[in-house]
Amino acid sequence: MKEIAKKIEARFLELGVKVQTSEIETRLEQLINKFKVPPEEARRNVINYFLKQHNIPKTEFFASRETPLVRASEIIENGKWVTLRCKVVQLWDANHESLSQSGLLGDESGTVAFKKWVKANLPQVEEGKNYLFKNVATSEWQGRFSVSLNKTSEIIPITEEITVGNTPVEFSGAIVDIQSGSGLIKRCPECNRALMKGACGEHGKVEGLYDLRVKAVMDDGEKVQDILLNREVTESFTGITLDKAKEMATEALDQAVVLDMIKSKLVGRYYVVVGARLDRFILVDSIRQDTKPIEENIKRILAAATAPVAQEA
């Protein structure tokens, strides 16, 4: 409570008003202990009381507050107001009408997802451009953190080029699913998005460019992990080149043959992947077969086969 009182006093001092700490504390104490008001509500209540007393508009008290500049990887708490200096790494399809833009921001420390609401009335950001995102709110959903841009947020373009850090991670487990949108796909020549039924979400019907990729799900027995293999990795790993994939599709008159082939090659087998984490994906740099589970299986089978014999003897 002393902490809250001190912060309130400091903020009023910045506005040129001296409020007694003891007076703040007494009011907080009454509200929290006697009237069982939640601390955050008590804080607002006390602030409003002194604002009224000193004739300070609420907007002045709250608006001029500078939020701390933090790194993307430092966002580990829900409901904080922060400022980020980030590059827009990726824009995602805004899948909700109240959402204006969403995607991934990154700085030297890593990445964090963002949501920008239509109501916020903020300018559009561009992929690959760098900005100062002032006054954004952190939130958590299923253990993942993101930031939300709303009415009090500010987006300031900066000329500085931010290098997005990506410490590689390793994951081993079985590939349990190859997702749709894998295999031979077409991309929009304008924005590089994967086309859905020949159309781009942004640019409509376009003459797409062929690409090869794998979106798969791995499972290590405890958790699942989405992985993404780009054309290069897919080609060298599956042995199917882009040209070969096009040939296969032309012959079968169906793009899906490539996906079926990839599925039959990968699903149910154990792999170790290494790559950078990008939101829920690992962007795979290298992938190799994991022989450990097979060796352990053989050991188990051998042990089971020899055990009864030992008992009988």
Ligand SMILES: [Zn+2]
């Ligand atoms: Zn497009």
